[in-house]
Amino acid sequence: MSPILQIRHVTKRFDGLVANNDISFEVGEREILSVIGPNGAGKSTLFKMISSFLRTTSGEVLFRGARISNLSPHAVARKGVVRTFQETTIFRSMTVRENVIVAHHLRARASLAGFFFGSSAARADEAAFAASADEIIGFLGLGAIADELASNLPQGHLRALGMAIGLATNPTVLLLDEPFAGMNHDETMRMVALVRRLRDERGITVLLVEHDMPAVMKISDRIVVLNFGEKIAEGTPAEIQANERVIEAYLGSEDAAIGM
Amino acid sequence: MIRFLSVAAFLVALFIGVPVLITLTGRWDFYYTLTSVALLSIGSAGVWLTFYIGRINIGQGAYALVGGYVAAVLITKLGFNFWATLPLAGLFCAALAVLIGLPILRLRGVYFSMVTLVLTEVARLSALALPVTNGARGITSIPLPGEVSLFGITLLPDFATLENPKLAFYLMAVTLMCLAYLVLWRITRSRLGHLFRSLQQNEDLAASIGVNIAFLRVLAYAISSFMGGIAGAGFVVISQSIYPSSFQVADSVNFILNCFLGGLGFVFGPMLGTLVLYFGWSLLFAAAKYQMLIYSTLLIAAMLVVPNGLLSLPAMLRGKGGEK
Numbered sequence: 254m255s256p257i258l259q260i261r262h263v264t265k266r267f268d269g270l271v272a273n274n275d276i277s278f279e280v281g282e283r284e285i286l287s288v289i290g291p292n293g294a295g296k297s298t299l300f301k302m303i304s305s306f307l308r309t310t311s312g313e314v315l316f317r318g319a320r321i322s323n324l325s326p327h328a329v330a331r332k333g334v335v336r337t338f339q340e341t342t343i344f345r346s347m348t349v350r351e352n353v354i355v356a357h358h359l360r361a362r363a364s365l366a367g368f369f370f371g372s373s374a375a376r377a378d379e380a381a382f383a384a385s386a387d388e389i390i391g392f393l394g395l396g397a398i399a400d401e402l403a404s405n406l407p408q409g410h411l412r413a414l415g416m417a418i419g420l421a422t423n424p425t426v427l428l429l430d431e432p433f434a435g436m437n438h439d440e441t442m443r444m445v446a447l448v449r450r451l452r453d454e455r456g457i458t459v460l461l462v463e464h465d466m467p468a469v470m471k472i473s474d475r476i477v478v479l480n481f482g483e484k485i486a487e488g489t490p491a492e493i494q495a496n497e498r499v500i501e502a503y504l505g506s507e508d509a510a511i512g513m
Numbered sequence: 514m515i516r517f518l519s520v521a522a523f524l525v526a527l528f529i530g531v532p533v534l535i536t537l538t539g540r541w542d543f544y545y546t547l548t549s550v551a552l553l554s555i556g557s558a559g560v561w562l563t564f565y566i567g568r569i570n571i572g573q574g575a576y577a578l579v580g581g582y583v584a585a586v587l588i589t590k591l592g593f594n595f596w597a598t599l600p601l602a603g604l605f606c607a608a609l610a611v612l613i614g615l616p617i618l619r620l621r622g623v624y625f626s627m628v629t630l631v632l633t634e635v636a637r638l639s640a641l642a643l644p645v646t647n648g649a650r651g652i653t654s655i656p657l658p659g660e661v662s663l664f665g666i667t668l669l670p671d672f673a674t675l676e677n678p679k680l681a682f683y684l685m686a687v688t689l690m691c692l693a694y695l696v697l698w699r700i701t702r703s704r705l706g707h708l709f710r711s712l713q714q715n716e717d718l719a720a721s722i723g724v725n726i727a728f729l730r731v732l733a734y735a736i737s738s739f740m741g742g743i744a745g746a747g748f749v750v751i752s753q754s755i756y757p758s759s760f761q762v763a764d765s766v767n768f769i770l771n772c773f774l775g776g777l778g779f780v781f782g783p784m785l786g787t788l789v790l791y792f793g794w795s796l797l798f799a800a801a802k803y804q805m806l807i808y809s810t811l812l813i814a815a816m817l818v819v820p821n822g823l824l825s826l827p828a829m830l831r832g833k834g835g836e837k
Contacts (some may be wrong), residue, residue: 304721330723344714355707359723368704375704422722
């Protein structure tokens with residue numbers, strides 16, 4: 254399995270507080286890898302550095318051998334590494350379909366001036382975006398609510414919409430920010446199945462940051478465990494479940510419910 | 514079809530109806546008022562566009578003043594024809610907006626607004642201090658627009674030779690206004706507008722889908738300031754003078770109010786807002802010292818009753834009030 258994403262000695266310091274200390278791991282092509290850890294372990298910070306929403310203090314992130322850390326977020330997305338957000342981050346006063354269509358930005362071949370003057374390339378783009386948006390909406394089962402305003406959607410659908418926005422960019426690697434947070438068991442199982450389909454049917458590599466242990470154990474090919482900003486373990490779900498440092502980290506914190 | 518007919522009716526009213534009415538009633542002073550409204554509504558259109566990317570821009574007065582001075586200096590000191598200075602004033606303002614916008618558009622909400630508010634005052638003080646602007650005495654006796662000809666054919670006549678330059682200025686202003694709103698309408702209907710709206714709603718999400726948010730913010734602000742500069746240059750040539758006090762903080766605030774009053778959700782909101790506000794203020798002139806009191810009370814009432822602007826009234830009356 255060749256690595257598609259390499260996190261190399263990444264460190265982040267905020268005024269003396271070390272949020273991430275010398276983190277290194279690799280994500281393979283078409284792998285589903287989860288980063289887990291108790292609250293405050295530095296998962297979100299790492300996630301933001303991979304998507305260039307935060308600058309690293311030192312170290313670098315490589316995508317297919319080229320550095321993607323310390324760029325601007327849109328430049329990373331352009332290369333094919335796209336993050337999603339938790340559910341409140343959507344274009345609230347657009348409909349579901351408009352959300353997905355606007356997210357096709359990276360697939361545009363016409364220039365902005367072309368769109369302004371309605372060139373033939375722009376019209377071809379618009380038609381292609383509309384068709385692709387409908388396909389994505391169908392894939393995620395949002396067809397019935399495609400014309401609803403996004404601000405009217407319940408939480409479960411918002412999560413799916415966030416994923417639809419991510420898919421519209423045609424990502425090679427999708428970074429999912431706590432995709433199971435706040436979900437009940439049934440919703441979680443549906444989301445687990447969906448993330449698998451992203452990989453199996455669309456060939457997308459998935460890196461996710463998550464709290465929900467049972468879901469992570471079920472979905473991941475490999476898991477990286479952070480605690481207090483350090484990487485304390487890496488391995489298959491079975492290896493992680495048996496790892497003493499991991500059990501200690503979880504039992505030693507308030508997040509005692511490791512779910513095993 | 515209905516849309517096409519209403520646009521046609523609007524253009525006929527603007528270019529034929531108003532001049533005919535003014536000739537019949539003999540109210541020639543309305544030309545100046547309506548010319549001002551048309552020019553100011555171009556500035557308001559720009560402010561509306563910055564709303565569209567989620568920024569409250571209280572600095573349009575600065576660009577109107579800069580555009581006005583660019584036109585005045587080019588005409589009086591370098592002998593340019595007004596028609597050449599018009600686009601140059603707009604472009605100068607757009608370039609200035611890129612320089613100023615790059616740092617300040619990183620700010621959001623009230624912080625951005627505060628900085629833009631200060632810009633108007635900076636522009637006024639600069640106009641007082643710079644040698645080229647002639648300080649507080651301003652630039653006066655600016656000649657009327659000269660002839661524009663191509664291959665010996667007169668495209669635009671010299672305004673000084675016209676029997677009725679007021680009508681000519683009116684036609685110039687409403688033509689510019691129509692162009693400005695055509696651009697605005699086209700932006701909102703195209704993907705460019707959808708991207709601007711995505712910035713308004715969530716810049717982080719827009720960046721995550723690959724939108725170069727810094728570029729688009731500056732682009733919107735530059736277009737906005739271009740319109741401000743055009744409005745300012747137009748004003749200079751109708752009043753044939755410009756002073757540091759020609760556009761002040763109050764004017765910047767008025768540009769905003771025009772947008773609010775007309776409706777932020779409607780492309781033609783700022784145009785209607787400018788008309789109502791300008792005429793409202795003038796009509797209340799009869800109230801003398803109570804002018805400001807009545808005016809502000811009416812404005813507050815308008816914002817309470819129709820918070821989404823005057824253009825939201827039809828939908829409200831149809832019982833869909835409250836929604837956008």
